[in-house]
Amino acid sequence: MDALKERLRMQARAEGFDACGVCRPDAIPQVPARLAAFLDAGWHGQMRWLEERAAWRGNPAALWPAARSIIMLAESYTPDEDPLALLDHPDRGIVSVYARGRDYHDVVKKRLKRLAGWLIAEAGEGTEVKVFVDTAPVAEKPLAEAAGIGWQGKHTNLLSRDLGNWVFLGAIFTTAEIPPDAPASEHCGSCRACLDVCPTDAFPAPFQLDARRCISYLTIEHAGPVDEELRPLLGNRIYGCDDCLAVCPWNKFARTAREARYHARAELRAPRLADLAQLDDAAFRALFSGSPIKRIGRNRFVRNVLYAIGNSGDAALRPVAQGLAEDPDPAVADAARWAAARLAAA
CATH class of the missing domain: 3.40.109 (NADH Oxidase)
Known part of the structure; x- marks a missing residue:
C-alpha cells in the first residue's frame, strides 16, 4: 500500500x-x-x-x-492582499477572505x-x-x-x-487500508498574536474558543439581535472575521491560492455599506449566487451591515439606517435604530 x-x-x-x-x-x-x-x-x-x-x-x-x-x-x-486593510475604511464592509x-x-x-x-x-x-x-x-x-x-x-x-x-x-x-502518517506537532511556542488581536476577546485561553464572542459566529451563525455590548466591537466586519488568521507569523510560508475561483470577486473586495444596506431579498440572492454568504439570507446580512454603519462614525450614512428602521425583520429594524442613534451622537 x-x-x-x-x-x-x-x-x-x-x-x-x-x-x-x-x-x-x-x-x-x-x-x-x-x-x-x-x-x-x-x-x-x-x-x-x-x-x-x-x-x-x-x-x-x-x-x-x-x-x-x-x-x-x-x-x-x-x-x-492584506485582509485587514479595510479596517481603515469604515464606510466599506469586510467580508471574510474565504467568502x-x-x-x-x-x-x-x-x-x-x-x-x-x-x-x-x-x-x-x-x-x-x-x-x-x-x-x-x-x-x-x-x-x-x-x-x-x-x-x-x-x-x-x-x-x-x-x-x-x-x-x-x-x-x-x-475502506482501503492505507498506511497512516505521523501526527503533526504544535509549533506555536510563546506567540500570542492571534489571541491578542481578537476584537472581542473570544479566546478564554490558548487553544480554546468561546464562539459566542467570535465575530465569525456572530455574523454568520447567530440569529436575531447581537448583544449591544458586542456590536461596537464588530467594526465593519459584515461576514466573518480574519483577524486571528491574518496575524499568524506562519503565514510567511503561505502559498497564494492556485484556484482562481477563490480569488476575491471585484464587488466584494471593498463593498460600500450604503449599497449593501439597500439589498432586498432578490438583489441579495442575485449578488451572492454561488457564494457561501447566500446561506445566511438577506435579513441577517443586512443586520450585519447596519451594525457596521453604526460603527462607521459617518453621519452621512444615518439616513440609510433610518430608512430601515421599520424593516419587516425585527433584527434588521433593531439594528437600523441602533445605528441611527449611534450616528446621531457621532
Missing part, C-alpha cells in the same frame, strides 16, 4: 490540493472530552447541531464503521469526488469511499492534525509550517 499512498499524494496534487495525509478513524481519542467541555461551557451558542451530532463528531468510526482509513486534504486560499470568491464547498467537493474515483480504480474492486467538506459531523481539524498536515493553533484553526493557516479542508473516508 506504500506505493498506492505515494501515487495518492501525486494525484491529490494533480487535482489541486496542496497537502495530503492519512490517519485511522480512531486517531483522535482526545476529541470527545474536548468537545464535551466545549458544549458544557455553552461556548457553542446557538449551534445546536454540535450537541445533536456530538457522538459522530467525536468518533469518526461511528459515522461510518466500515472506514479503515481517512484521507485528509488541504487546499490553500491565501489572499493576494469573497466561489463557494469552496462546491470546488473542494468536486476535487474530492474525482480523487475518490481515482482511488477506487487504483485500490481495486470492492473499495468504498465517502467524501466530506464541512457539511457533516466530521472533526476535520483534529483529523488533519492526526494526518500530519498541520496543527490546531492557539486560535483553534489549523495551521502548517508549509501553508500557513489559510486552508480549506476535505476528507475521504475509505
Whole structure:
C-alpha cells in the first residue's frame, strides 16, 4: 500500500490540493472530552447541531464503521492582499477572505469526488469511499492534525509550517487500508498574536474558543439581535472575521491560492455599506449566487451591515439606517435604530 499512498499524494496534487495525509478513524481519542467541555461551557451558542451530532463528531468510526482509513486534504486560499486593510475604511464592509470568491464547498467537493474515483480504480474492486467538506459531523481539524498536515493553533484553526493557516479542508473516508502518517506537532511556542488581536476577546485561553464572542459566529451563525455590548466591537466586519488568521507569523510560508475561483470577486473586495444596506431579498440572492454568504439570507446580512454603519462614525450614512428602521425583520429594524442613534451622537 506504500506505493498506492505515494501515487495518492501525486494525484491529490494533480487535482489541486496542496497537502495530503492519512490517519485511522480512531486517531483522535482526545476529541470527545474536548468537545464535551466545549458544549458544557455553552461556548457553542446557538449551534445546536454540535450537541445533536456530538457522538459522530467525536468518533469518526461511528459515522461510518466500515472506514479503515481517512484521507485528509488541504487546499490553500491565501489572499493576494492584506485582509485587514479595510479596517481603515469604515464606510466599506469586510467580508471574510474565504467568502469573497466561489463557494469552496462546491470546488473542494468536486476535487474530492474525482480523487475518490481515482482511488477506487487504483485500490481495486470492492473499495468504498465517502467524501466530506464541512457539511457533516466530521472533526476535520483534529483529523488533519492526526494526518500530519498541520496543527490546531492557539486560535483553534489549523495551521502548517508549509501553508500557513489559510486552508480549506476535505476528507475521504475509505475502506482501503492505507498506511497512516505521523501526527503533526504544535509549533506555536510563546506567540500570542492571534489571541491578542481578537476584537472581542473570544479566546478564554490558548487553544480554546468561546464562539459566542467570535465575530465569525456572530455574523454568520447567530440569529436575531447581537448583544449591544458586542456590536461596537464588530467594526465593519459584515461576514466573518480574519483577524486571528491574518496575524499568524506562519503565514510567511503561505502559498497564494492556485484556484482562481477563490480569488476575491471585484464587488466584494471593498463593498460600500450604503449599497449593501439597500439589498432586498432578490438583489441579495442575485449578488451572492454561488457564494457561501447566500446561506445566511438577506435579513441577517443586512443586520450585519447596519451594525457596521453604526460603527462607521459617518453621519452621512444615518439616513440609510433610518430608512430601515421599520424593516419587516425585527433584527434588521433593531439594528437600523441602533445605528441611527449611534450616528446621531457621532
